[in-house]
Amino acid sequence: MKTALHGGLRLPGNKQRSTQKPLRLIPAPAQVVLPLDQHAGAAAIPVVKVGDRVLRGQLIARAESEISASLHASVAGTVRAIEPRPVPYQRNAPSTCIVIDNDGSDAAASAAAVDYAALDPRALSEYIGNGGMVGLGGAAFPTAPKLRRGQQGDGPQLILNGAECEPWISCDDMLMRESAQQILRGAAILCHALQASRCIVVIEDDKPIAERAMRAAQAALHDERIVIQSVPTIYPAGGENQVITTVTGLEVPASGLPSDMGVLCHNVGTAAAIARWIDDGEPLIRRIVTVTGSGISEPGNLEAWLGTPMSELIAQSGGYAGSIARLLMGGSMMGLALPRDDLPVVKASNCLVAALPADLHLRGTEMPCIRCGNCSEACPVMLLPQQLHWFARSHDFSALESLGLMDCIECGCCDYVCPSQIPLAQQFRDAKPALIERLTSRQQALQARQRYESRDERLERIEAERQAKLAEKRKAMTQNTTSGG
């Protein structure tokens, strides 16, 4: 199995601009908007009503299904509304949000530190879930169910992902520089929750200051379980599967999860948030957001309370500078282009890029595919984007399935190198739902068939038993007749 990343791109990082100043916590805004579904999985269910007074850090919505996360108030104040509001991760459909008016008191809910080592792993993972923890690398997958899956093995290997490979984003870099001890504390907590014997912290080699800080913290800690590993800076080496392959040399099976291989991967920001919850009793109510781009006057990394309007972060960074071509949430390869800047900061908001035209190189006129093969050279998942393109155009779903469309991680490497400027990543994003529907209906048909066949079998068996009983009765009757006379 290979260890090196296949394909990938060496991209200009554009991270210098935003790492010149230390982290800064910005003041809480007058109103916060907290979407109930700002994580992967089912939306949280509110436990407060309109008009309720809430404290900072108080539970306001509960996770009610296996894959969900709870939500906490990021400011103290009154619940103004529980209603649909526009959210950054959904273009056309507003999501139900809890809107809280800040009363300025900054009153915090009582927070108790917890001795995590006294808890058993199950209880610890549940407690971590109570803090509203989700992956802070950008996908916002709820941490508690992920830990539960990891607990099913015995002592998995824990990997902390500090790669941060996408251009422009530098929040993990700054976190590692300034809060290395907190991250390693989170690593220790996670090791206990997973009964892991080893934790490898992965850092890309374009972050020498962060690496030094982490190594210093690790040396001071004297915890032999924790190892710091530097990896080459290639996009998208920070993708979960890619990090796992780089560290372990094994590939995550397509039909499985890393936990099936005895590996679990968490973002360094998630580890720090877990440490803050366990040690300080503060649930996930704030996060670091990189505010950058040539269109920002004073780029940097800000720590913002969840639900803060993004325009507030822009204002705290000196405002816009020039005519903005795009406002991106995320980096330049996978970030979402936002239609407006008054959307709330959510758990997945790792970066805001106010990009001028010179920062981006937007696609030109789309030409037909010339089958040059640049895309398959660049694809980290070893797909043939060229073939996926032809079959996506002709809606040939069985070909798309056999060529591995569902394995596409939508990193955009194929787009980047295409001389015909074809929007490949978007085409694959559009084709996936139709393919998923097809796969699901095939799964359902298989189930229906199995039930039908077992019912058929059952009816036949009942009929055979009945015939056997009748035959016996007949035999007994004829015997009686002959013997009875």
Add this chain to the structure above:
Amino acid sequence: MIVAILVMIAIGTVLAAVLASSSSTAQRQQLLTERINERLPQTQCGRCTFTGCKPYAAAVARGEADINQCPPGGDATAKALADLLGRPPKPVDPRFGAVLPRPLVAWIDEPACIGCTKCIQACPVDAIVGASKFMHTVITAQCTGCELCVAPCPVDCIEMRTVTDVALS
């Protein structure tokens, strides 16, 4: 030249014999039936005039039924069968039933149910739970929408609804 023609005929005969002997007709028929059945939606509704999806598949394999007799499968299934058999595709024949834009599932009005088990016996995939004199209910996730349970109900308490309607009710 004659020799060349004779040699070609001989080679052709040998190869044809090899191909023909590689599988019996019965095996081929069974394989084809299996392949057709895989492309059917397994609703087991009987709209195609056969008692289930497998009998229909066998009939298509024998050439006794056409490829467009399955309304639950819709035009997609008719096309899949056409591709498999190398025939031109055709839309579903409306005489066998209408192709529905959204899948429907059965729903029991539980207060009206008298517990007669007639619908349970009718369901080909055991998607209704219940017992005699106890209330019956449809497991929505297992219901294929075949509608075989609607007719037997003596109190007409079972009807077809879309999945979202059932979820909201």
Add this chain to the structure above:
Amino acid sequence: MTFATSPAPHVVAPNSVRRVMVLVLFALAPAIVMHVVFFGVGLLVQVSLGVSVALLSEAIALKLRDKPLHPFLTDGSAIITGVLLAMCLPPLAPWWLVVSGSAFAVLFAKHLYGGLGSNPFNPAMVGYAVLLVSFPAQLTQWLPPQLADLQLMRPGVGDTFYTIFMGHLPAHLTWDAITSPTPLTSMRNSLSMGMTMQEAQANPMFGALGGRGWDWINLTLLGGGVWLLVLRIIRWHIPAAMLAAIAVPAAVMNAVDPGAYPGLTFHLTAGASMLGAFFIATDPISAATSNRGKLIYGAGIGLITYVIRTWGGYPDGVAFAVLMMNAAVPLIDRYTVPRVYGHAP
């Protein structure tokens, strides 16, 4: 504030179809210069005619198909077709030869199949094959290289223009006097007459590597090809496989019977070996998709070329080899889909 949106990714490398085509033209330029040095200005006339007709045919086809002229006309692909076809034709070929070949290539082999990106066959090779089969006589009228030690009659610039545009030689020249077979044809004729290879190569037309003049042209094409490899416009799989599949059988047969079979240096510097390996077989649209497929594709072309050259009816087999492997590409692609990450091999 509101903003415009577009789907990710938001940065794309400044690459374009036109950039790829322009770099290929730059890579061909030294070889064209070398060709003119050895064989006169005829090639320049052929190239001009070929490119003009290719562009004109492309414009007509785009109009008929209701497609916009920009950016398709200026993407450079028709220019490449015209240049490659012209490079395969004798320098004094009549004007209607390159004109009909070029028009056929662009109209039939490219646009009838759906235009840029959709042609299964290499358009320049289709045009050349049609000309070769329809007008074999004209395609044998090659000139000898302009080397000081060879005292041969040469048509001047005026004669060149006259011959091409009038379709026949001026009164004071005859074909027998001015033409000379290519190294491949010469070698073929000599071997069929019973000479050994060494005797055939004693002819002053042959140098240390192969046919003189032609060897230089092939070397500049090799240089241009390597430059394209360095720029990552083409990948190494097809050229390496094709050249290996010519060189290995040549070396083997040469070892078996040195008198009857030319060695690998001759084959690699003769005919369209280098042009084929780096510029024709590497046409991405008609080539195989995966790297393993490309190796098979290139090897197939090389092997068929060698077979046609040695035992077939034509002196050079690159064109037919390319067309035959183009036909095999869907089959090759079907069986060389690479393993995807996370799937069993």
